[in-house]
Amino acid sequence: MIERPFHRAVVLIDGMFLQNIMNEFCLFGRVDFCRLSDKLTGPDHVRARTYVFDSLPESGSPTFSRKQKFLDKLSYLPKFQVETGYVKLEKRTCPKCGETIEFPRQKKVDILLATRLLECSLDLKIDKIVLVAGDLDFVPAVELAKKKTEMVLAYAETERVGAATQLKKSCDDRIILTPEYFRDCALEHG
DSSP: OOOOOOEEEEEEEEHHHHHHHHHHTTOTTOBOHHHHHHHHHOTTEEEEEEEEEEEEOOTTSTTHHHHHHHHHHHHTSTTEEEEEEEEEEEEEEOTTTOOEEEEEEEESHHHHHHHHHHHHHHOTTOOEEEEEOOOGGGHHHHHHHTTTSEEEEEEOOSSSOOOOHHHHHHSSEEEEOOHHHHGGGBOOOO
């Protein structure tokens, strides 16, 4: 029996980006992340690992424990790794009313993702990287990575969630995430 070589892929997920997509499609809490990751890698590849990059809200916030439980649950899935940054409250002044407001801002998450992207591209066992993100800041890392491996971008195109045009152009291939794409990735209840 001749052993066939197989192709390996990794999936890199910007957690906040995917959360925004799932919220847009009313899917939050209804997606099987293993099925989604395997589908994203495609039928010709074996998923070597899925990395999820996210941040926890401030420890005193009401959403902290819910987010911690969710990220913990992901980290127990087969071939999943969760890497976290943190949230910092930043103050801004509204240009219209002059009022100062605080809003949460993720820190370290994009750097963690870009670093892992470059590391995976240098791994000779990895043939494809699927990036679930939309931020223009990832373009330099993607352009370096695609010199070594195939780069695929998975993103949504809605009024509220999308990917930067330059990021879409910089990838070798693209997967547009729609509610229909998630249909066979639903969690089985019961």
